[in-house]
Amino acid sequence: MGGDLLRDGKIGIAVIGCGHWGPNHIRVFRSFPEAEVLWAIDIDESRRQRIRALFPGLPTEKDPRVVWADPAVDAVVVATPTKSHFELVKASLQAGKHVLCEKPLCTAKGEGLQLAELAAAKGLLLMVGHVFLFNPGILKVKELVDAGELGQLQYVSATRTNLGPIRSDVNAAFDLATHDVSIFNFLLGAKPELVSATGASFLQPGVEDVVFVSLRYPGGTWANIRASWLDPKKVRQITVVGTRKMVTWDDLDLTSPVAVYDKGANAVPEYADYGEFLRVTMWDGDVLLPKIQMQEPLKNQNQYFLECLQRGRVEKSGPDFSVEVVEVLEAIEESLRKDGAPVRLT
Structure with a gap:
């Protein structure tokens, strides 16, 4: 898994949700030489305008389907309101993307188990941003x-x-x-x-x-x-x-x-x-x-996520731990x- 991700020296990242935490994820991932933020997604045009002002040249879109269809995107950060996590994480995994989801993973244990099973079945990494x-x-x-x-x-x-x-x-x-x-x-x-x-x-x-x-x-x-x-x-x-x-x-x-x-x-x-x-x-x-x-802490967390992508496993804040929190x-x-x-x- 790690070798494929680093085939061109960069891990392609897309951030879905540009409200409170999304811009911080963009800032942090852009600071890592091994990562490249390719997309910023938000349904709100004013937030997309803010992202374009903060990070000139970063493509922004309203519809996350552009991310799921982009083969250059290796991993997706879901930083949207909690009740939208399940559907967005599920769709990202189904599209073959690794996922870092903001806390909590979802609102129901049953949903969390579904996501954990889907990630395992597809050989993808699922990590949750329990930043502390x-x-x-x-x-x-x-x-x-x-x-x-x-x-x-x-x-x-x-x-x-x-x-x-x-x-x-x-x-x-x-x-x-x-x-x-x-x-x-x-x-x-x-x-x-x-x-x-x-x-x-x-x-x-x-x-x-x-x-x-x-x-x-x-x-x-x-x-x-x-x-x-x-x-x-x-x-x-x-x-x-x-x-x-x-x-x-x-x-x-x-x-x-x-x-x-x-x-x-x-x-x-x-x-x-x-x-x-x-x-x-x-x-x-x-x-x-x-x-x-x-x-x-966010920089430590996101650096750890990139390391997990390179070695092919999550040992902290993974799906089992995160489902127990839910x-x-x-x-x-x-x-x-x-x-x-x-x-x-x-």
Whole structure:
């Protein structure tokens, strides 16, 4: 696969969707010498005009069929609203194109399984842009978790808020909490067993502006997510609590996004004349600020996608992982409809 893609030294890329993320994909792929962006597709003429102004000479079209018919296009980036992902990814795969799709892959697990099966049947690569899996700070936290530095993980917590951007096609769970579900699944190496969620729609009926999600993972680790686009302050933070140490990640801290705390508490059984009781002890040690090499996560992600195309396989953020994220989002939606009733994942 890799040899065919590099037959002329360039991997042909087309970007479908030129709203919020599409122009960033174009910018990043144009920075790689091994890639060439051949098309930018959007149904909105004003967006196509903006792309032509930003990237003079780049062909733009309204109809994605020009991309699917172009033999020079090796891979397609789908950066359109979530509810259009399934049909566009499916059509791209059927046309013989590899696909990098923005998160989430689709809105239903069944759709995701169809796309995964189609990609496998055609020998094509399907990857989803869970961009925080390529964030240097999150990768450092993953390194600490995998090395056992934190001990047994007890719980993880995420806050992701801002005033906007406000979506109408999906709610705050599908738009914002998707990131944290993917991060938690990545850090813990599993999907949750149980999901419960509540939320509220203040601006648009039936579209939750704020969601509160609880998840139970295998091994007894609990997780919590607060996601909102109706909040006065932009926050992107995660806390990981283990039996040995604790870690925080703050995406907006550009100097020290990760902090490792040598602090915690445990309960030790003790015995006295009047019986057995638990004695709780706490410790408060040093705080370590590991050096994090600041890199643009989208650039890391898209570089990885090109490397996957060259070696013929996706090992991170591939279809299996991404379908599990969609499965969790579906469970969150079901729990929201049931006023927070727990939903068990199979």
